Amino acid sequence: MNVFSLTVADVLTKELFTNAKLIAGVNGQQNIIKWVHIVENMDATKLLKGNELILTTGIHLKNNVDSFKQFIDQLIASKAAGLCIELGSSIQNIPDTIQQLATEYQFPLIIFHEEVAFVEITQELHSILINQQYGMVKNLEEYAQQINKYTLTANNYEQILMHLYKHLGLQVIFTFNGQKPIFIPNIHQDKYEMMQQQSKIEYKENHLIHCDVNILNQRYGEVCLFSPLRVINEYDVLILDRTVIALSQYLLRDLYIEEKKGLEDREILDKWLNGVPNTEELTHFMQEHHAITTSHHWIVMIHQIQKSKNSDLTYYKLFARNVFENFGFYPFIIEINHQVIFILANLRERETYKYRIEQAFEQIHDHNKKYAKLKISLAVGKYVTNLHDVKNSYTSAKDTLQIRWKSQDISYFYEDLHLHHLIFQLQKNPAIMEMVAEYINPLIEYDQKHNSNLVETLKVYLQTNGLKKETSERLFIVRQTLYHRLEKIEQLLGHDFMKPEKRLALELMLVATEWSYAP
Numbered sequence: 027m028n029v030f031s032l033t034v035a036d037v038l039t040k041e042l043f044t045n046a047k048l049i050a051g052v053n054g055q056q057n058i059i060k061w062v063h064i065v066e067n068m069d070a071t072k073l074l075k076g077n078e079l080i081l082t083t084g085i086h087l088k089n090n091v092d093s094f095k096q097f098i099d100q101l102i103a104s105k106a107a108g109l110c111i112e113l114g115s116s117i118q119n120i121p122d123t124i125q126q127l128a129t130e131y132q133f134p135l136i137i138f139h140e141e142v143a144f145v146e147i148t149q150e151l152h153s154i155l156i157n158q159q160y161g162m163v164k165n166l167e168e169y170a171q172q173i174n175k176y177t178l179t180a181n182n183y184e185q186i187l188m189h190l191y192k193h194l195g196l197q198v199i200f201t202f203n204g205q206k207p208i209f210i211p212n213i214h215q216d217k218y219e220m221m222q223q224q225s226k227i228e229y230k231e232n233h234l235i236h237c238d239v240n241i242l243n244q245r246y247g248e249v250c251l252f253s254p255l256r257v258i259n260e261y262d263v264l265i266l267d268r269t270v271i272a273l274s275q276y277l278l279r280d281l282y283i284e285e286k287k288g289l290e291d292r293e294i295l296d297k298w299l300n301g302v303p304n305t306e307e308l309t310h311f312m313q314e315h316h317a318i319t320t321s322h323h324w325i326v327m328i329h330q331i332q333k334s335k336n337s338d339l340t341y342y343k344l345f346a347r348n349v350f351e352n353f354g355f356y357p358f359i360i361e362i363n364h365q366v367i368f369i370l371a372n373l374r375e376r377e378t379y380k381y382r383i384e385q386a387f388e389q390i391h392d393h394n395k396k397y398a399k400l401k402i403s404l405a406v407g408k409y410v411t412n413l414h415d416v417k418n419s420y421t422s423a424k425d426t427l428q429i430r431w432k433s434q435d436i437s438y439f440y441e442d443l444h445l446h447h448l449i450f451q452l453q454k455n456p457a458i459m460e461m462v463a464e465y466i467n468p469l470i471e472y473d474q475k476h477n478s479n480l481v482e483t484l485k486v487y488l489q490t491n492g493l494k495k496e497t498s499e500r501l502f503i504v505r506q507t508l509y510h511r512l513e514k515i516e517q518l519l520g521h522d523f524m525k526p527e528k529r530l531a532l533e534l535m536l537v538a539t540e541w542s543y544a545p
Contacts, residue, residue: 030162031259032059032154034108034134037079042147046110046136050125054132056257057107061155062148068097076105079151081144084117091121098127108134112142162261169193169265173272183276184208187249190269194251194262202239202247202277203351232257237270241278242345243393244352249273281344295360299326299367301417308413323372324410325379326419328427330403331364339366342400349389353382367423369416372409379409380439404438405430425450432541449538459538466535468518480518483511485536492524 035055037043048055060077067086080101087094101109109128111117120137128135173189180186183200191198191210198210235258239247249270251258294311329346331339343359343366350357354374360367372379383406394400407423410416422440429446430438437443452458469480483501490496498508515523522528 030158030165030261031257032151032158033057033257034059034079034136037151038136040150042142042150043136045140045142046138048134048136049120050128050135051108051131051133052129054108054134057132057134058257058259059107059151059155060260062151064144064148068093068100074101074104074106077107078104079107080109081112081147082109083112083114088116091123094121094124095127098124098133102131102133106133108136110136110138110147112138112144114141162264165261166264166268170268170272173269174275177272177276180276183273183280184210186269186273186276190249190265194265196258196262197252197254199250199252200247201250234258235263235266237266239270239274239277241274241281241348242341244345244348246274246277246348278344282340291358292360295358295367295369296362298358298369298413298416299360299420301414305413322411322413323376323379324413324416324419325370325372325383326407326416326423327368327370327383328405328407328423329366329368330405330427331366332401342366342394345393346390349386353386354378355382355386367420376409380441383439403427403430403434406439408440422447445537446541449534449541452534452538465519465531466539469515470539472514472518478511478514480511480515481536481539483508484515484532487512488529488533488536 033055034048034057037059038046038048038055058077059079061075061079062081063074063078064081066082084094087097098109111120113119120135125135127133173186176189177186183202187198187200187208187210200208200210202208233254234250234252236248236250238245239249249266251262251266253262291311294307298308331342339361343361346366346368347357347359350368350370354372356371356373358369358371360369370383374382387404391402394402405423405427407419407421407426410419425447426438426440426443429443429450430436436446440447466481469484472478473480479501483497486500487497490500494505494508494512498505501508519532520528523532
């Protein structure tokens with residue numbers, strides 16, 4: 027008998043079951059019993075929760091094979107552990123069809139040829155179950171303390187998994203971040219796949235269980251227990267859960283230390299962003315630190331973060347790293363002042379990279395809103411296909427960040443802001459801005475002097491392609507007022523201001539005047 031579970035096979039060894047006989051459902055002997063019920067009517071099955079051993083005299087089944095079959099079907103559907111029937115005045119034998127049904131569904135059917143005291147059976151089995159529960163709780167507490175102490179001295183996570191294996195004696199399989207499974211005790215991959223197939227064909231689902239390893243609310247992997255010889259019980263599940271919690275804490279600490287050590291990579295990443303290192307230097311860096319990266323497509327993303335002086339962004343970077351990896355990017359991360367800069371290697375198709383970045387940042391934003399509550403401004407640079415062009419992506423990301431300083435409502439992708447970037451570059455050139463001022467200033471000065479709206483009128487007039495009716499409606503003025511304003515604009519700019527080349531220049535200059543990206 028398993029220390030913390032009671033099976034049908036265990037019950038059959040008890041003295042009270044000396045005269046009992048298992049007549050059907052032999053393959054269900056490992057079914058776990060969690061409680062014992064006496065049932066003498068059909069309606070009682072509605073109250074079952076699963077894993078009950080049912081005792082009955084069958085008085086409600088007397089001379090009615092259809093009711094008997096319906097009763098067995100209900101017990102199987104309720105996931106009862108088995109059925110014990112006392113043969114006597116109510117039932118003298120079990121029909122073959124009922125035995126076949128029980129065997130088909132691996133549902134143990136036990137008969138007593140003599141009268142038995144059901145109350146004594148329930149008392150004994152309930153006493154065993156209660157003592158098992160008490161012992162299980164005590165053992166779980168001791169194990170939890172042991173495994174928590176063990177994580178402080180373990181040199182690697184395999185030692186923690188080995189501790190789990192030694193405690194339960196079950197096959198342990200650990201998959202971490204999409205890497206090849208680790209087996210304890212060690213077995214070959216082909217044998218594991220064969221075990222998986224066997225578990226689907228020969229065993230029920232309770233011979234194989236999974237538990238996700240979550241770090242900062244993100245799934246990093248899973249630990250599985252495989253038990254070909256016995257059913258996995260509640261104690262196994264609880265021990266696995268406590269082990270995975272301890273494993274998650276160990277991995278979080280390990281990742282935190284690794285992220286801190288990443289500061290040593292700062293110099294090479296800083297050079298990369300500024301276009302200094304050569305190809306050989308970068309290739310060596312990736313092979314040494316991030317060998318899985320084979321992408322030649324890159325995007326630089328900047329997270330501008332408002333934080334207190336002593337805030338630590340390590341956990342933020344850990345969480346973001348895992349999110350981006352889940353969406354098909356490999357991130358190189360560097361923190362500069364109040365900015366976390368991601369050099370993202372795109373490992374999937376180019377066509378979906380924007381959508382994947384949006385989905386990734388949505389997860390990061392939701393997590394930050396719930397836990398860290400950092401104020402983040404985001405910018406994504408241009409998509410480049412050469413290592414040495416990462417500098418260009420970084421520069422365009424910085425420009426995008428400055429453009430979004432005025433309006434967070436516009437897109438954070440460089441590729442969506444071409445006109446904004448064009449104006450931004452114009453504003454960097456004093457000579458061009460002086461030219462803009464010379465051409466547009468007469469209107470601006472007139473508006474300031476006479477408290478009029480010539481600049482706004484011109485802008486709307488150009489937007490409507492010179493349609494006077496639509497312009498007057500959008501400006502909420504009568505047609506005569508519009509004519510007067512247009513006449514004044516002609517006097518200040520010249521009567522040919524609607525010619526294509528002058529109109530294009532005017533539209534560009536109006537936008538350059540309206541949009542100011544200086545922080």
